[in-house]
Amino acid sequence: MYNLYNLNKQGDNMDNHKKKLSIKDIAAISGVSIATVSRVLNNKGGYSKETEEKINALAKSYGYVSNMNAKSLRESKSQTIGLIVPDISNDFFATLALHIENYSAKHNYSVFICNSANNVQKEKDYFKSLASKCVDGIICISGLNKLTEDIIYNDIPIVCIDRYPENNKTIPRISSDDIHAAFLATEHLIKKGCRDIVFISSFTADYEKKERYLGYKKALDTYGIPLDKNYILQTQGKEPSQIEAEILITDFLKTQRRIDGIFASSDLAALGALYALKRANLKVPEQVKLIGFDNTLYSRLPTPSISTIERNPKMLAEKGCEVLLNMIQGKDIGSIDTIVPVVLVERESSK
Numbered sequence: 001m002y003n004l005y006n007l008n009k010q011g012d013n014m015d016n017h018k019k020k021l022s023i024k025d026i027a028a029i030s031g032v033s034i035a036t037v038s039r040v041l042n043n044k045g046g047y048s049k050e051t052e053e054k055i056n057a058l059a060k061s062y063g064y065v066s067n068m069n070a071k072s073l074r075e076s077k078s079q080t081i082g083l084i085v086p087d088i089s090n091d092f093f094a095t096l097a098l099h100i101e102n103y104s105a106k107h108n109y110s111v112f113i114c115n116s117a118n119n120v121q122k123e124k125d126y127f128k129s130l131a132s133k134c135v136d137g138i139i140c141i142s143g144l145n146k147l148t149e150d151i152i153y154n155d156i157p158i159v160c161i162d163r164y165p166e167n168n169k170t171i172p173r174i175s176s177d178d179i180h181a182a183f184l185a186t187e188h189l190i191k192k193g194c195r196d197i198v199f200i201s202s203f204t205a206d207y208e209k210k211e212r213y214l215g216y217k218k219a220l221d222t223y224g225i226p227l228d229k230n231y232i233l234q235t236q237g238k239e240p241s242q243i244e245a246e247i248l249i250t251d252f253l254k255t256q257r258r259i260d261g262i263f264a265s266s267d268l269a270a271l272g273a274l275y276a277l278k279r280a281n282l283k284v285p286e287q288v289k290l291i292g293f294d295n296t297l298y299s300r301l302p303t304p305s306i307s308t309i310e311r312n313p314k315m316l317a318e319k320g321c322e323v324l325l326n327m328i329q330g331k332d333i334g335s336i337d338t339i340v341p342v343v344l345v346e347r348e349s350s351k
Contacts, residue, residue, distance in 0.1 A: 026058050080110045081324060082130035082138040084123060088115040090268070091296035092313060093141060096161065099317030100139060107325060109136070118143055118203065118237050127151045137324045147171070157327035161320045172327070174320040174338045176311045181342040182215025183222075185263050185291045185309055190223050192289050192350055194261030196231070198252060200245050200273060202265040203237030212265045212293070230257065235269065242298075245272030253280050260288055267292035267299040270306050274349070290349040304348030315340045 023041070027034045032051060039046050040055040083100055085093045101111045112130060116123040123143055128151070130138055137157040140147075147167040152158060164173045189197050199216045213232070220227050233252065235244040245264060252259070253276070262277075264270035270292030274284060282288050284304055292299050295310035319338055326333045 025062075026055060029058060030054050077136055077328075078134045079108055080112060080133065080135045081321075082112045082114060082126070082133070082135045084114045084116055084126050084130075084138065084140045084142065086116050086118050086123075086141055086143045088113065090266075091298060092266075092294040092311070095296070095313045096141070096317050099314045100321055103318050103321040107321075109325070116143060120144060124151050131156060136328045139320050139324055157324055159320050159324045159327070161316055170336055172323050172333060172336050172338070174316055174323065174340065176316070176340050176342045178211035179215040179218065181293070181309045181311070182212040182263070182265075183219045184215075184342065184344045185293065186216045186219035187222070188291060188307070188344055188346070188350060189261035189263060189289055190219060190225070192261075192285075194289055195225055196258040197225075197261035197263060198231045198233060198249070198259055198273075200248060200262065200264040200269045201232065201234045202241065202269065203235045203244075216263060230255075240268065241266055242268040242272035242275075245269035246276045247272075249273045249276035250279070253282075262288060262290045264290070264292050267294050267296045267306060267308055270308070270349075271298045271302060274302055274304075274306065284349050285351050295345050299345075299347065304351075307347045307350040308345050310343040310345050312340050312342075 023034055023037050027037045030037070030051070032047075032055070036047055036051065037055055038044070040052050041059060081104060083097060085097055087093055088097065097111075097113055101113070104111050112133065112135060114126040114130065116126060120143060127138070135156065137159070139159050139161060141161050142163050142165045144151075144165045147158075147165045147169075152167070152169060158169075158171050160171055160173045160175075162175050164171075164175065186197060186199075197216075197220070199213065201213060217227055233245075233248040235241050235248065238244070245268070249262070249272070262270070262273050264273055270290055274290060277284055277288055277290070284290055290306060292306045292308040293311075295308045299306040299308040319340065323333050323338070
């Protein structure tokens with residue numbers, strides 16, 4: 001008779017009586033069918049509480065691990081998704097990744113997180129690598145201008161968050177309205193009395209992101225302030241944006257141009273600008289007012305604390321996951337473009 005005693009005896013010479021069980025072993029020991037064990041381990045229902053507790057205890061005690069490779073072959077699903085991010089050290093992207101992982105786990109999906117480090121070729125390689133791993137879908141925060149057919153293949157569902165590269169497919173996008181967000185930030189400075197406002201743009205590989213510039217320009221136009229290209233500063237991505245923004249503002253101040261406001265397209269860039277202003281003995285917000293973007297930890301910690309734009313990364317992440325899982329399951333996703341609202345958060349730097 002196949003029982004727990006025989007199994008333990010069989011494993012006397014193997015790691016202190018421990019042998020990894022198969023689903024067949026658990027069925028034989030517990031005296032139920034393989035189908036019942038499968039239902040319990042996959043939370044499918046149709047069994048008693050006593051049976052559930054007995055089977056789960058056996059599985060835990062003997063280190064049972066479901067053979068996901070075999071299961072994915074049977075069901076043509078790997079229960080995994082890929083996530084491509086441009087910079088995992090960036091607090092906003094790290095927060096997005098955390099919420100995507102949490103949401104996915106609740107729906108029994110694992111996440112492969114791929115950090116492209118704002119490298120175009122690395123991002124392309126990750127698309128191919130994820131396809132080779134047979135992921136069920138991909139969430140992408142892309143740095144590419146275009147997603148071409150040599151990158152997207154095998155009909156893997158893809159959802160873009162934040163950015164929307166040109167593509168030949170109809171790829172859903174989950175994003176905030178960056179034009180409106182940048183307008184709000186710039187308008188906030190104007191309403192506080194600023195007229196000579198520097199805009200610090202961000203680096204995004206070869207993706208030409210214009211929305212925040214357009215929002216900045218729209219606010220200037222709306223309030224009759226001429227656009228001066230000398231007030232548009234561009235980070236290059238060679239150093240962390242905090243360092244590059246600090247250098248950009250330091251160099252700008254040497255030109256002796258008037259400045260009474262700064263809109264930075266990230267909180268890290270805003271922090272770098274703050275350091276540059278302090279070193280130049282310019283008081284914030286009395287002499288120069290400052291606003292960042294993303295409402296990350298970097299906007300809350302410094303003195304003065306930095307005004308910013310809240311983009312709700314949790315909502316962006318969860319909506320992106322929801323759309324992707326619906327695509328994987330063949331469900332209707334509704335609108336192809338989902339806009340998550342933004343909020344201006346006023347702090348000490350623009351009072």
